[in-house]
Amino acid sequence: MARNRSLAEVNYKISKTYDLLQRTLTGLLERRTPARVLEVGFGEGRALLEFAWQFRSQPVAFFGVDKKQEPPVQCRDDLAKMALEFGVCLPDELGQLRLPHIDFYDATELRFPDEHFDLIYSAVTVRFIPDKARFLEEVCRVLRPGGVAYLHIGQKNWDYPYSQALPEIHLTPYNSRFVLKYGGELIPLPDYLQLFEGEVFRFEFINRPRCVLKVEKRRSGRLDLQLQWNDTYSMSMKALPYRHKSGKIQGGFRSVYDIPEENYRRLIGLGRIHPETLRKDSPQESPLI
Numbered sequence: 001m002a003r004n005r006s007l008a009e010v011n012y013k014i015s016k017t018y019d020l021l022q023r024t025l026t027g028l029l030e031r032r033t034p035a036r037v038l039e040v041g042f043g044e045g046r047a048l049l050e051f052a053w054q055f056r057s058q059p060v061a062f063f064g065v066d067k068k069q070e071p072p073v074q075c076r077d078d079l080a081k082m083a084l085e086f087g088v089c090l091p092d093e094l095g096q097l098r099l100p101h102i103d104f105y106d107a108t109e110l111r112f113p114d115e116h117f118d119l120i121y122s123a124v125t126v127r128f129i130p131d132k133a134r135f136l137e138e139v140c141r142v143l144r145p146g147g148v149a150y151l152h153i154g155q156k157n158w159d160y161p162y163s164q165a166l167p168e169i170h171l172t173p174y175n176s177r178f179v180l181k182y183g184g185e186l187i188p189l190p191d192y193l194q195l196f197e198g199e200v201f202r203f204e205f206i207n208r209p210r211c212v213l214k215v216e217k218r219r220s221g222r223l224d225l226q227l228q229w230n231d232t233y234s235m236s237m238k239a240l241p242y243r244h245k246s247g248k249i250q251g252g253f254r255s256v257y258d259i260p261e262e263n264y265r266r267l268i269g270l271g272r273i274h275p276e277t278l279r280k281d282s283p284q285e286s287p288l289i
C-alpha cells in the first residue's frame with residue numbers, strides 16, 4: 001500500500017483539490033497563532049514534510065502519528081533523510097525545515113492533551129482503524145475550539161440508505177467501513193452524526209461520493225457517540241465478498257456499531273429515518289464498487 005503520497009495527492013484524496021489543507025491552515029493562522037497540525041497515518045512522511053516546508057516561515061508545529069515504526073521512517077531524524085529523498089528541499093536548505101514531531105502507536109487513542117490541535121487530517125488511514133467511533137471521539141477531543149479536521153474514512157458507495165440489513169455477514173451491499181445499525185436496520189452515518197451537532201461540533205461529509213468527514217469544533221467540549229461495538233459484524237474487509245471494480249478485494253476494516261434505542265427514536269422524531277419505508281426485500285447482489 002502506498003505510504004508516500006505527496007501533499008497534493010493527500011489533498012486530492014480529501015477534497016479533489018490540491019490545496020485545501022494549505023488554504024485551511026492559512027485561514028486558521030489569520031485567526032490565531034501559533035498553530036499545531038497533526039497528520040494521522042503519515043506513512044513515510046512525505047505530505048507532512050511538504051506541509052512543514054511550505055509553512056516553514058510561519059509559527060506552526062507539525063505532528064504525525066502512525067502505527068508502523070518501520071524503515072525508512074523509524075524516528076524523527078529519519079525525516080531529514082526523507083525530505084531530501086522526496087525533494088522537499090535541497091541539502092543546504094535543511095536547516096530551515098523544522099522537522100515534524102512523530103510518534104508510533106495506534107491512533108485509536110491519541111496521546112495528546114485535550115484541545116491541542118488547530119488542524120488534523122488523515123488520508124487512506126481511517127479505513128484501517130478498527131474502532132473508528134473511538135478514533136473520531138479522540139480527534140474531537142484533541143481538536144481546539146476553532147479547529148478543523150478532515151478525515152478520509154472510506155471510498156465510493158459507503159453512503160448506504162436507511163434500510164433493512166442484509167442477512168449474515170454481508171450486512172450491507174455497500175462497501176462501507178463505518179456502519180451503524182439498530183437491530184436489523186441500517187442507520188446512515190451522516191444522519192446519526194447530526195444528532196451530535198450543536199454549539200460544539202459541526203459535521204459535514206465532503207467530496208461525495210467519497211467518504212470524507214469534515215469536523216469543525218466551535219467551542220470546548222467532547223464527543224460521546226454512545227455507540228456499542230458489534231463484534232459479530234465488525235471484520236476485515238477481506239472477509240467480505242465486496243470487490244473493487246478492478247476485481248481486487250477491498251482492504252481495510254469494517255467497523256459496525258449498534259445505536260441506542262433512544263437515539264433511534266430521536267432520528268424518527270426528527271424525520272431523518274422512516275421505518276415505514278423499509279424495503280421488504282433486501283437486495284441480494286453485491287454491486288461492484
Ligand SMILES: C[S@@+](CC[C@H](N)C(=O)[O-])C[C@H]1O[C@@H](n2cnc3c(N)ncnc32)[C@H](O)[C@@H]1O
Pocket residue numbers: 001002003004005006010040041042043044065066067068105106107108122123124125128129130
Ligand atoms: C495506505 S497508508 C497511507 C499513508 C499516507 N497517508 C499516504 O497517503 O501516503 C496507511 C497508513 O496508516 C497507518 N495506520 C494504519 N492503521 C493505523 C492506526 N490504527 N493508527 C495509526 N496509523 C495507522 C499505516 O501504518 C500506514 O502508514
